[in-house]
Amino acid sequence: xxxxxxxxxxxxxxxxxxxxxxxxxxxxxxxxxxxxxxxxxxxxxxxxxxxxxxxxxxxxxxxxxxxxxxxxxxxxxxxxxxxxxxxxxxxxxxxxxxxxxxxxxxxxxxxxxxxxxxxxxxxxxxxxxxxxxxxxxxxxxxxxxxxxxxxxxxxxxxxxxxxxxxxxxxxx
Numbered sequence: 756x757x758x759x760x761x762x763x764x765x766x767x768x769x770x771x772x773x774x775x776x777x778x779x780x781x782x783x784x785x786x787x788x789x790x791x792x793x794x795x796x797x798x799x800x801x802x803x804x805x806x807x808x809x810x811x812x813x814x815x816x817x818x819x820x821x822x823x824x825x826x827x828x829x830x831x832x833x834x835x836x837x838x839x840x841x842x843x844x845x846x847x848x849x850x851x852x853x854x855x856x857x858x859x860x861x862x863x864x865x866x867x868x869x870x871x872x873x874x875x876x877x878x879x880x881x882x883x884x885x886x887x888x889x890x891x892x893x894x895x896x897x898x899x900x901x902x903x904x905x906x907x908x909x910x911x912x913x914x915x916x917x918x919x920x921x922x923x924x925x926x927x
Contacts, residue, residue: 765797768814775815779822789825793818861921868917872910879903880910 772793776786796817797804804813869877882892889907893900 762798764810765794765814768811769794771811772814772818775818776822779819789818789822792821796821864918864921868914871917872913876906876910876913879906880914883907 769790772790773786776789776793777783780786780789793814797814800817804810869881872880879892879896882895883889887895889900889903893903896903
């Protein structure tokens, strides 16, 4: 008998719960689902409800928490999907869409282009590419800093010309 009264007591709040749910979701179907979830949780946890407490406040708290939990779950899922959709081209270099054979040919062409550079420019460029600073290369080779910068600049320009076909392919 006590359960029957509990059911009757909570159902009289169906419309106010629906109105609040609609203000949260802005969609009638989602609001109806939210109210249904609220009632299901109210029945499931009815033993935890303290008699004499405010049933209305308890139901609205369940409604709000159910909505917030669902909202955060959807937000985490959407954030994950958006991160995967916003991959940069640098991350796509290892994508399955690039053929391993094409990558091998590209590396061979880069090696050939490097070997075609004047030796002093190639050495400076390779050291710079390895992460050395201009002044470190200058100190190592015992040449002026400006000369190192010029050699690296020349190497970059020549490599751009020799590998122009790859630039055009990756830009598309």
